[in-house]
Amino acid sequence: MGKKDLVMNNPLRVLGLEKKVQENGAGMGLVMARAGLGKTAILVQIALDSMLWGDKVLHVSIGEGIDKTKAWYDDILALMTAEEKSESMQVTVTEIMQKRMIMTFKESNFSQVKLEERLDDLVQQNIYKPVCLIIDGYDFQEGTHAALQEFKEFMVRRGLKMIWFSAVTHRDDERKSAAGVPAPCHEVDDLFDMVMFIAPKDNAIDLKILKCTNCAVNAGTSLTLDPSTMLIQKA
Amino acid sequence: MSVDLSNVRNIGISAHIDSGKTTLTERILFYTDRIHAIHDVRGKDGVGAKMDSMELERERGITIQSAATFCNWKGKDINIIDTPGHVDFTIEVERALRVLDGAVLVLCSVGGVQSQSITVNRQMTRYKVPRIAFINKCDRTGANPERVTAQLREKLGLNAHMMQLPIGLENDLVGVIDLVTMKALYFDGDNGEVVREEEIPAALQERAKEKREELLEAVSMFSDELMEVMLEEGDIDPALIHAAVRKGTLSLELTPVFVGSAYKNKAVQPMLDGVNAYLPCPTDVENMALDLNNEEKEFAVSNNPDDSLIMLAFKLEDGRYGQLTYVRTYQGKLSKGDTVFNSRTGKKVKIGRLCRMHSDEMEDIDFCGSGDIVALFGVDCASGDTFSSGDISCSMSSMHIPEPVISLAIVPVDNKAQINMSKALNRFTKEDPTFKTFVDHETNETIISGMGELHLEVYVERMKREYNAEVQVGAPQVAYREAITARAEFNYTHKKQTGGSGQFGRVAGYMEPLEEGEYEFVDAIVGGAIPREFISSCDKGFQKSLVKGALCGSVVTGVRCVINDGAFHAVDSSDVAFQLAAIGAFKEGYMKAKPVIMEPIMKVSVEGPTEFQGSIMGSINQRRGMIIGTMEEGNYTVVEADVPLSEMFGYSTVLRSLTQGKAEFTMEFSAFKHVPKTVNDELIKKYQSEKKNA
Numbered sequence: 001m002g003k004k005d006l007v008m009n010n011p012l013r014v015l016g017l018e019k020k021v022q023e024n025g026a027g028m029g030l031v032m033a034r035a036g037l038g039k040t041a042i043l044v045q046i047a048l049d050s051m052l053w054g055d056k057v058l059h060v061s062i063g064e065g066i067d068k069t070k071a072w073y074d075d076i077l078a079l080m081t082a083e084e085k086s087e088s089m090q091v092t093v094t095e096i097m098q099k100r101m102i103m104t105f106k107e108s109n110f111s112q113v114k115l116e117e118r119l120d121d122l123v124q125q126n127i128y129k130p131v132c133l134i135i136d137g138y139d140f141q142e143g144t145h146a147a148l149q150e151f152k153e154f155m156v157r158r159g160l161k162m163i164w165f166s167a168v169t170h171r172d173d174e175r176k177s178a179a180g181v182p183a184p185c186h187e188v189d190d191l192f193d194m195v196m197f198i199a200p201k202d203n204a205i206d207l208k209i210l211k212c213t214n215c216a217v218n219a220g221t222s223l224t225l226d227p228s229t230m231l232i233q234k235a
Numbered sequence: 236m237s238v239d240l241s242n243v244r245n246i247g248i249s250a251h252i253d254s255g256k257t258t259l260t261e262r263i264l265f266y267t268d269r270i271h272a273i274h275d276v277r278g279k280d281g282v283g284a285k286m287d288s289m290e291l292e293r294e295r296g297i298t299i300q301s302a303a304t305f306c307n308w309k310g311k312d313i314n315i316i317d318t319p320g321h322v323d324f325t326i327e328v329e330r331a332l333r334v335l336d337g338a339v340l341v342l343c344s345v346g347g348v349q350s351q352s353i354t355v356n357r358q359m360t361r362y363k364v365p366r367i368a369f370i371n372k373c374d375r376t377g378a379n380p381e382r383v384t385a386q387l388r389e390k391l392g393l394n395a396h397m398m399q400l401p402i403g404l405e406n407d408l409v410g411v412i413d414l415v416t417m418k419a420l421y422f423d424g425d426n427g428e429v430v431r432e433e434e435i436p437a438a439l440q441e442r443a444k445e446k447r448e449e450l451l452e453a454v455s456m457f458s459d460e461l462m463e464v465m466l467e468e469g470d471i472d473p474a475l476i477h478a479a480v481r482k483g484t485l486s487l488e489l490t491p492v493f494v495g496s497a498y499k500n501k502a503v504q505p506m507l508d509g510v511n512a513y514l515p516c517p518t519d520v521e522n523m524a525l526d527l528n529n530e531e532k533e534f535a536v537s538n539n540p541d542d543s544l545i546m547l548a549f550k551l552e553d554g555r556y557g558q559l560t561y562v563r564t565y566q567g568k569l570s571k572g573d574t575v576f577n578s579r580t581g582k583k584v585k586i587g588r589l590c591r592m593h594s595d596e597m598e599d600i601d602f603c604g605s606g607d608i609v610a611l612f613g614v615d616c617a618s619g620d621t622f623s624s625g626d627i628s629c630s631m632s633s634m635h636i637p638e639p640v641i642s643l644a645i646v647p648v649d650n651k652a653q654i655n656m657s658k659a660l661n662r663f664t665k666e667d668p669t670f671k672t673f674v675d676h677e678t679n680e681t682i683i684s685g686m687g688e689l690h691l692e693v694y695v696e697r698m699k700r701e702y703n704a705e706v707q708v709g710a711p712q713v714a715y716r717e718a719i720t721a722r723a724e725f726n727y728t729h730k731k732q733t734g735g736s737g738q739f740g741r742v743a744g745y746m747e748p749l750e751e752g753e754y755e756f757v758d759a760i761v762g763g764a765i766p767r768e769f770i771s772s773c774d775k776g777f778q779k780s781l782v783k784g785a786l787c788g789s790v791v792t793g794v795r796c797v798i799n800d801g802a803f804h805a806v807d808s809s810d811v812a813f814q815l816a817a818i819g820a821f822k823e824g825y826m827k828a829k830p831v832i833m834e835p836i837m838k839v840s841v842e843g844p845t846e847f848q849g850s851i852m853g854s855i856n857q858r859r860g861m862i863i864g865t866m867e868e869g870n871y872t873v874v875e876a877d878v879p880l881s882e883m884f885g886y887s888t889v890l891r892s893l894t895q896g897k898a899e900f901t902m903e904f905s906a907f908k909h910v911p912k913t914v915n916d917e918l919i920k921k922y923q924s925e926k927k928n929a
Contacts, residue, residue: 059864066864066875094908102864109867118865121849127856 033198041230058130062137250341251349267306334563337514344378427500517606544624588612642684655704717784725824729816739807740816744798765801776817843898858882
């Protein structure tokens, strides 16, 4: 199994995301779930998919340390490559990991302006130029439409293909947008090209596609997550 | 000696290098009558400051070892530990802070908050040490204590408020205004020992009022009573302000700032008043211990002298009279002749001699009580050990010991030096847990590792001066390794017929990479192709081959050698013949097994002001480093990366110059990884040429 197999075997292929990202780019995605259901696991799988396509990813973790975020990547990549422990696979893993950088902020310390400053630092000095941004732990209770619009503009300014966010939903908050996007993102869903929602179902976990502009699948499609590994299962 | 614990202060004096900590301590000792003459750190009299007792400290004008002393100021017993400022000696600061109840953070009024002030502040926060700040050197050109106070807020995130205003600055510094009593204080006499209280100079009255208002507004948050008086615009009793400041300081929510110039003997006494008034006594601080009889459950020590004894050994020193162990008692009392238990070893120890330290001098005492910092003689223990009276089994949580970051190879110049070097290393490693030493069996050199170049330089110098052990310092060697990446077969016959009894042995089988472990030998011989007595000879032969790999002469690891066939001769086969056959078989299979060179990769963590994030990352990139991530903490950013050890030599110097000395790094071993092809080729070439020349 080589890098190509890892790319082609990825269950995310079913969404046709790569075509969307490579051709259209400049979209914002959102993974929503209640606390502890695996938003980071999904974001990491999306990030790894981008990295396997050769894109550089900046994983911004708000409120979590580097080690914890890195552990997600190590664990998920280990699961994805569990069947192959050859020397060449180890080289591939090292190559993939070179396409990732983690940046962590304290909740009180994060802002789009600060992120842009830090990113400029990396890009201008030719240290790291990501094309995909993962923002895990953004506070949507505080994040207004205007603030998220800023991210969208920032994405275009910085030539990013995609920004993925995670958002925590609450069982007792039943507000929803017309597209079915739950609170706290129900009033900002127009800014997102793609929204996924993780919902537990009996002994499995569903990954519902609530919105997916220009994707290979329609809204309403569900993928299944393996509850023990949180890996997206093949349809 | 006072018994009332509210009259005891255990404080540390910490700061960035050259902020004047030792000078300040010298003045404190003078004003508290512990010494009767002031000597400067680099004074022309050649005596040096009291607390810098080591010859090397006096020569270099830096503090290397933290020194403990004791004094009494206005009825309060103060145990003081003067700590080094240089980052390389950070363990001394860590050890002091672990056992202290409060601290004085000394800052230079010109340099402001510098890199080590940030480190020290972080260490104080880690150990929840309430602190007051003393902005020193207000007599220096460019002094600006208000700017430094602002930096304390911005850079360190402290709620810092000036308790005083300087009267004049730079050459014109003559005294300070106490914003609590609203009096001007001047320091007369040859050494500023006479404090004269006057009215505030007219020109400074408005400014003083303004600053007092600021101070009161901040401290009223800690006292409802004070707030009420302020709202009623009544006269404020200074005691009310002191109580509020104390409350804020103890809760770590306020940092009172004092100003002055220790060197010019200005305003040290009011700072000492601040120590008495605002810093905690042992009962104000909650110290936790782990109950070893109850699944290491945490409990707060009582500070009660009548309870069972608990004390922590926080520093060891090998002095003229044997091992000196500095201890802090947390509860109970200890008398000369008592027997205590070391919780770690379970051994009983009799306390023969007990003394109070005054730098390198000591004062014998008969007993010590809860909250005291004293030294014991002749107690064999390690730094961080907990002693108890035996009826309880507990351990104080251990101190944070940073891993060494730099290594050097040392070679004694002669046999005498070799013996003395061993003695010296034995002592230094016992005293300082950040200083480590080992013999690299691959290079046969003695490697010393520590926290930085200065750290090691000081030890090399101490070896020479204190032990007469002259050593040559070399560059450290990175310990590369070799490993195979594929399975390969071998079938080798060793045959030697040169008259007399010959040598014969054939070994066949395969070698393959071993996922876990260094080496494995598998005997899969059936039918006696190799007699049983020669199987271990084959194992020995393979093991001998592992010592030096064919690529760069490094140890070969992660190999499984399986033998499944062979042949022997009834007369010519022997242990040596089969060992040589196995060596030949290994050689034959090794190159076919696609060997690679592995290098140690270090997990590097660089911490510096955010403005230097780009430079730090750039420096890591240049060193073949893989940046894992960055972590923003206030105005500080931590960059974490995996970097090959071979690229890290000299990094401290590079980092210092890149970041104006404001960043620091730590590193620890992470894993062995393949070297890139270019490095691989270079190493092979170097090894081949060395072999040729040899």
